[in-house]
Amino acid sequence: MYFFIALNLLGCRSKQDSLATIIDREIIEETIEEGIFLTGRVFYNDLRTYGRFEYHLDRDGNFGEQCSYHFKDCRQNYLSATMAGVQLLENDVVIDETAIQMDGSYSFWVESPIAVSLRFLLRQCNDVLCYSFQDDRGDLYSLIHPDASLSAPLQLGQRTSYDLPDAIFQPQNVADGESDNHPHAINHFMGLTEVIYDWSIDAAVPFDQEAFGELVVTMPAVIDTVGQTRNYDDIQMPENKKTWVRGQKIAHEYGHVLQMRSWEGQYWFDSPRPSWSAKSKQRNEIAFKEGWANFIPRASFSNMACQKKFDLNESWVLVGTVEEGHLYPRNVTKFLCDLYDEDDEDDIEIEGLGDQLAIADLAVFRQAMVEMLAQSTIEERESGLGLCDFIDAVLASQPDDLEKMISTMQNNQISCGLY
Numbered sequence: 096m097y098f099f100i101a102l103n104l105l106g107c108r109s110k111q112d113s114l115a116t117i118i119d120r121e122i123i124e125e126t127i128e129e130g131i132f133l134t135g136r137v138f139y140n141d142l143r144t145y146g147r148f149e150y151h152l153d154r155d156g157n158f159g160e161q162c163s164y165h166f167k168d169c170r171q172n173y174l175s176a177t178m179a180g181v182q183l184l185e186n187d188v189v190i191d192e193t194a195i196q197m198d199g200s201y202s203f204w205v206e207s208p209i210a211v212s213l214r215f216l217l218r219q220c221n222d223v224l225c226y227s228f229q230d231d232r233g234d235l236y237s238l239i240h241p242d243a244s245l246s247a248p249l250q251l252g253q254r255t256s257y258d259l260p261d262a263i264f265q266p267q268n269v270a271d272g273e274s275d276n277h278p279h280a281i282n283h284f285m286g287l288t289e290v291i292y293d294w295s296i297d298a299a300v301p302f303d304q305e306a307f308g309e310l311v312v313t314m315p316a317v318i319d320t321v322g323q324t325r326n327y328d329d330i331q332m333p334e335n336k337k338t339w340v341r342g343q344k345i346a347h348e349y350g351h352v353l354q355m356r357s358w359e360g361q362y363w364f365d366s367p368r369p370s371w372s373a374k375s376k377q378r379n380e381i382a383f384k385e386g387w388a389n390f391i392p393r394a395s396f397s398n399m400a401c402q403k404k405f406d407l408n409e410s411w412v413l414v415g416t417v418e419e420g421h422l423y424p425r426n427v428t429k430f431l432c433d434l435y436d437e438d439d440e441d442d443i444e445i446e447g448l449g450d451q452l453a454i455a456d457l458a459v460f461r462q463a464m465v466e467m468l469a470q471s472t473i474e475e476r477e478s479g480l481g482l483c484d485f486i487d488a489v490l491a492s493q494p495d496d497l498e499k500m501i502s503t504m505q506n507n508q509i510s511c512g513l514y
């Protein structure tokens with residue numbers, strides 16, 4: 096039940112809506128005649144450069160904003176820990192569990208006077224989706240409320256309601272802005288939450304929990320110091336010892352998870368880990384896979400975006416010839432952005448009327464991903480599917496858009512033999 100409240104809060108777009116739910120909570124509190132009501136709020140220090148910050152509220156109830164450690168040396172930006180988990184424990188035993196709402200709040204109701212502790216954890220699992228963050232020993236990232244700890248639990252019973260002081264998801268001996276795995280992990284967790292929200296809730300793209308299970312992010316990565324997506328349920332993130340996480344990497348890695356979860360759980364082609372660069376020519380399937388992954392943060396993160404500077408060919412120069420344009424991750428990302436965005440930019444230096452398409456629905460992108468696999472033979476899959484197959488799949492469902500598609504392809508130096 097709590098999960099759906101959290102979703103409603105995420106879905107609301109005005110401060111009035113979230114205030115209304117706070118008022119509702121007061122009414123609920125009054126109507127409970129017996130038992131004890133326990134409430135509180137959880138925030139985290141968000142110092143990312145890239146994210147969808149407005150999916151969180153600050154401590155005054157205003158929509159969250161960017162406060163970049165990298166660009167502005169920002170050290171404190173407390174935003175609501177939306178969708179993180181909270182467990183209520185009696186002794187060592189979990190007796191209830193809920194999700195943190197968009198305003199950072201959580202609430203529990205208990206029947207009788209007991210001593211409780213509270214644990215906040217980087218895990219969100221419900222009927223629709225399931226993902227978590229663990230350290231390199233396999234332990235879930237979690238922190239205990241300092242006023243309701245295991246060694247010094249909070250004794251309930253003298254009153255009918257308790258409102259605990261705000262908690263910050265940061266170990267008590269760690270200063271704001273100090274590099275540490277707990278605050279870093281929750282910054283990544285929130286980036287992942289924002290992207291998963293856009294795909295699996297806003298666009299209703301299946302997370303496919305039944306087929307593929309929980310997505311576990313491990314940080315620090317146990318395989319190397321760079322990190323990668325090892326499988327549809329396994330993302331490895333590098334440790335950041337000196338500075339702060341910028342924010343886009345987790346969304347990029349989730350792009351790989353999305354692709355594998357759309358492709359029956361695999362890439363199909365033999366995938367030794369390539370070293371690649373967005374501006375140099377790649378194998379067809381690598382250009383598509385990495386260009387697609389770079390599209391994911393651009394589609395979700397408000398201050399990264401497909402629009403503005405990225406929409407202009409003069410600021411993001413295209414690479415390769417028209418015949419080979421789809422073999423460059425840069426062009427692939429730029430093209431997917433043009434397909435998705437509503438900004439129509441025409442490069443007058445090259446043929447065509449410019450970015451003529453605006454498929455603003457991520458579900459269409461997912462469907463094309465599913466279809467391009469369905470339309471291929473095993474041999475084609477093993478030799479590597481790419482952007483041209485993706486374009487064929489989009490056109491199969493909207494053939495009337497051929498001219499606009501060609502114009503959008505021209506604007507990104509990609510022909511795929513269609514012109």
Ligand SMILES: [Ca+2]
Nearest residue numbers: 433436452453
């Ligand atoms: Ca467009």
Ligand SMILES: [Ca+2]
Nearest residue numbers: 406433438450
């Ligand atoms: Ca555009």
Ligand SMILES: [Ca+2]
Nearest residue numbers: 442445446447
């Ligand atoms: Ca043009």
